[in-house]
Amino acid sequence: MFLEAQHIDKSFGDFKALDDVGIGVREGTVFGLLGPNGAGKTTLIRIVNRIIRPDNGTLLLNGNPMTDNDVQKIGYLPEERGLYKKMRVGDQALYLAQLKGLSRHEAAARLHKWFERFEMSDWWNCRVEELSKGMQQKVQFVVTVLHEPKLLIFDEPFSGFDPVNATMLKNEILALKEKGATVIFSTHNMASVEELCDDIALINKSHVVLKGSVNDIRRSYSRNLFEIVATKSETPMSLPQDVRITKQQIGDEEETSFIMLPDGMEANELLGLLMPQRSIRSFREVLPTMNDIFIKAVDSE
Amino acid sequence: MNKILLVIRREYLTRVRKTSFWVLTVVVPVLMAALYAIPIYLSVKPVEKTTVMIADESGIFGGFDRNDTLHTDCRFASSDNITYRYAATYDYALRQMEKDDNVSAILYVRSRASGAIPTDACLYYKTDLPPSNVRYDIDRQLQRILRNRLLRSHGISDDEYALISNTKINLRTEDLETGREAFLDVKTALGVILSLLIYFVIFMFGSQVMRGVVEEKTNRIVEVIVCSVKPFQLMMGKVTGIALVGLTQFLLWVVLTGVALVGIQGSNPELFRQAVQKHDMTELATKGTDATIQMQDADNLANVPQLVEGIAAIDFNVIVPVFLFYFIFGYLLYATFFAAAGAMCDNDTDTQIFSLPLTVPLLLTMLLLPAMMNSPSGTISVVLSLIPFTSPVAMMLRIPFGVPLVQLYWSMALMVVSFPLCTWIAARIYKGSILRYGRRLTMFRRKK
Numbered sequence: 001m002f003l004e005a006q007h008i009d010k011s012f013g014d015f016k017a018l019d020d021v022g023i024g025v026r027e028g029t030v031f032g033l034l035g036p037n038g039a040g041k042t043t044l045i046r047i048v049n050r051i052i053r054p055d056n057g058t059l060l061l062n063g064n065p066m067t068d069n070d071v072q073k074i075g076y077l078p079e080e081r082g083l084y085k086k087m088r089v090g091d092q093a094l095y096l097a098q099l100k101g102l103s104r105h106e107a108a109a110r111l112h113k114w115f116e117r118f119e120m121s122d123w124w125n126c127r128v129e130e131l132s133k134g135m136q137q138k139v140q141f142v143v144t145v146l147h148e149p150k151l152l153i154f155d156e157p158f159s160g161f162d163p164v165n166a167t168m169l170k171n172e173i174l175a176l177k178e179k180g181a182t183v184i185f186s187t188h189n190m191a192s193v194e195e196l197c198d199d200i201a202l203i204n205k206s207h208v209v210l211k212g213s214v215n216d217i218r219r220s221y222s223r224n225l226f227e228i229v230a231t232k233s234e235t236p237m238s239l240p241q242d243v244r245i246t247k248q249q250i251g252d253e254e255e256t257s258f259i260m261l262p263d264g265m266e267a268n269e270l271l272g273l274l275m276p277q278r279s280i281r282s283f284r285e286v287l288p289t290m291n292d293i294f295i296k297a298v299d300s301e
Numbered sequence: 302m303n304k305i306l307l308v309i310r311r312e313y314l315t316r317v318r319k320t321s322f323w324v325l326t327v328v329v330p331v332l333m334a335a336l337y338a339i340p341i342y343l344s345v346k347p348v349e350k351t352t353v354m355i356a357d358e359s360g361i362f363g364g365f366d367r368n369d370t371l372h373t374d375c376r377f378a379s380s381d382n383i384t385y386r387y388a389a390t391y392d393y394a395l396r397q398m399e400k401d402d403n404v405s406a407i408l409y410v411r412s413r414a415s416g417a418i419p420t421d422a423c424l425y426y427k428t429d430l431p432p433s434n435v436r437y438d439i440d441r442q443l444q445r446i447l448r449n450r451l452l453r454s455h456g457i458s459d460d461e462y463a464l465i466s467n468t469k470i471n472l473r474t475e476d477l478e479t480g481r482e483a484f485l486d487v488k489t490a491l492g493v494i495l496s497l498l499i500y501f502v503i504f505m506f507g508s509q510v511m512r513g514v515v516e517e518k519t520n521r522i523v524e525v526i527v528c529s530v531k532p533f534q535l536m537m538g539k540v541t542g543i544a545l546v547g548l549t550q551f552l553l554w555v556v557l558t559g560v561a562l563v564g565i566q567g568s569n570p571e572l573f574r575q576a577v578q579k580h581d582m583t584e585l586a587t588k589g590t591d592a593t594i595q596m597q598d599a600d601n602l603a604n605v606p607q608l609v610e611g612i613a614a615i616d617f618n619v620i621v622p623v624f625l626f627y628f629i630f631g632y633l634l635y636a637t638f639f640a641a642a643g644a645m646c647d648n649d650t651d652t653q654i655f656s657l658p659l660t661v662p663l664l665l666t667m668l669l670l671p672a673m674m675n676s677p678s679g680t681i682s683v684v685l686s687l688i689p690f691t692s693p694v695a696m697m698l699r700i701p702f703g704v705p706l707v708q709l710y711w712s713m714a715l716m717v718v719s720f721p722l723c724t725w726i727a728a729r730i731y732k733g734s735i736l737r738y739g740r741r742l743t744m745f746r747r748k749k
Contacts, residue, residue: 046736049528050528051524051527051528051736052736068531071528071529072529074528076525076528077525078521078524078525080521080524081521081525082520082521082522082523082524082525083520083522084315084516084517084520084522085516085520086315086319087315091314095307095311096525096526096529098307099304099307099308099526099529099530100529101529140525143525
């Protein structure tokens with residue numbers, strides 16, 4: 001494990017924000033931290049960033065307890081993003097990069113590269129308050145990744161981004177992963193989880209209620225539901241009693257059926273039953289979306 | 302580069318680059334120079350010549366025998382700007398005033414029972430009020446003539462009068478051990494100036510620290526920063542950076558004020574030399590030419606060397622380092638707490654509520670200043686100069702009078718000891734509050 005948090009407890013006064021929380025993040029993967037508002041995601045992220053100390057528990061980075069120096073290896077984009085309004089973009093980016101341990105010279109060279117890439121070189125001498133919110137977010141993203149951290153932490157990265165920038169951000173996250181960085185991000189946006197995440201942990205009411213790889217989780221929540229597209233036919237499908245057709249859409253040429261199998265019945269059996277009746281065009285298992293899983297897991301608490 | 306240095310650098314540069322910094326830096330010296338130069342320009346500006354008619358029915362002020370050359374000291378004396386002309390009657394004076402535009406006023410002294418001394422006189426004017434220097438001159442001359450008349454009628458000679466009026470006893474305050482004079486007035490003035498200076502410095506730059514912290518918090522940039530810098534480093538970097546801004550501004554003020562004054566004087570040296578000379582001359586002229594009054598002048602002038610002597614008697618070798626010590630530590634002590642208070646604010650309007658507890662000890666010391674001036678080594682003064690939160694202001698008031706070394710060392714020691722302690726407390730509050738929004742501080746309720 002690249003980063004491991006074990007048995008983390010954290011209370012604020014009488015409120016227990018995290019209760020025996022443990023997560024493991026594999027190197028070079030994208031890890032999603034999910035959970036409803038107020039579940040404790042931001043608290044956990046702040047603990048990983050060493051902004052606040054846990055009451056109990058350990059944090060291991062590459063198997064060693066994390067120290068303050070490890071913070072240099074982290075790039076953090078908080079949920080509440082802000083910049084000094086009156087400062088010039090270039091000065092500000094240089095300052096934040098230097099705080100992360102880059103030399104002034106190195107920071108300037110890297111910044112110019114990124115600014116060119118994102119077509120924002122013209123903003124260098126603008127005051128931050130002159131930029132739009134989306135522009136500010138781009139600046140913040142660049143500053144976060146500039147020191148090429150091994151671990152990137154994004155808290156709700158997609159909130160407030162327009163679709164164009166959100167797509168850009170997704171691509172950048174994947175590109176960073178390609179380059180070997182490990183990414184943790186918290187989000188409500190379940191579609192982005194399916195697209196980006198390798199592993200997730202779902203936190204609800206200060207506890208981890210679900211964790212593992214996205215594929216495993218979706219499979220474990222599988223309802224044995226299949227989508228079959230076949231050529232249109234006048235005769236209805238004849239299937240055993242315990243096989244349920246949940247939905248059927250009939251088009252001009254094709255019919256799409258959603259069929260739920262009883263426990264223990266294999267997909268091949270269904271295909272065997274259908275092949276004599278229909279000419280099948282496509283067949284796939286319908287896994288539950290992360291959105292469904294999220295709601296189910298949170299509701300069952 | 303060390304991170305705290307980076308923070309200091311940013312705090313310093315962003316402030317120094319602001320237009321408002323330079324506006325303030327230029328405006329203050331200009332104001333100071335103006336404060337010095339404008340009265341001089343005004344005093345040198347030629348005063349309009351004017352004529353005053355005197356209608357003296359009492360005869361005391363030279364109204365009866367206009368050609369009395371023997372008693373010139375009992376008549377109105379004209380000067381460069383003011384011409385006095387005697388009129389036989391009030392009506393004649395009125396007619397003169399209508400005829401002659403130069404006549405700006407009539408001094409009318411009503412007749413009384415013969416021999417009685419008049420107790421009031423009236424200055425009549427038309428539309429334009431006579432300038433204050435004219436009124437002042439008339440008043441002085443009235444008093445002078447009246448006094449000289451009385452002296453004469455009682456048979457007292459000028460020499461006798463000079464003897465009487467110039468004999469006075471001088472009360473000095475002297476230190477029994479050193480035998481040196483105390484110069485209490487000079488020291489009190491110096492003490493008050495130093496106290497006010499420290500008070501303003503703490504307030505001005507303390508609230509700048511507070512505003513800076515609130516800005517970072519409301520901007521939400523603080524969360525990005527505290528994951529690369531420890532909150533303590535951020536706080537101390539800000540406090541130090543602003544201190545350096547303050548020192549820079551202060552130095553620039555001193556230098557620019559000096560340059561402005563030299564510039565103003567250099568632009569018109571003749572004017573300023575004239576101003577000084579004229580000042581001396583008018584002093585003499587208005588005080589009259591009599592020997593008695595000249596004697597008094599000499600007495601007044603004696604105060605100037607006394608002031609110089611008083612300043613010379615003050616031990617600046619002690620005051621300057623002590624001032625710098627309390628200047629720096631007083632600022633640091635308060636600035637860290639201003640930072641902590643700023644961290645507790647959610648917005649700008651909160652700042653007033655949270656800075657209130659900080660201003661109380663300072664205001665209290667300022668309110669007790671008169672009591673301390675009354676007795677610089679009294680109980681109040683000693684106590685206030687020992688408590689770290691009041692000692693910067695209180696000690697500045699006391700220091701010109703000389704403070705027993707034991708007290709000074711105790712006060713400084715308490716300051717030095719309380720500084721890390723207070724900074725630690727302030728840093729804890731700061732750390733606990735900086736990422737908390739909308740919720741009040743809970744750190745006092747729990748341990749962890």
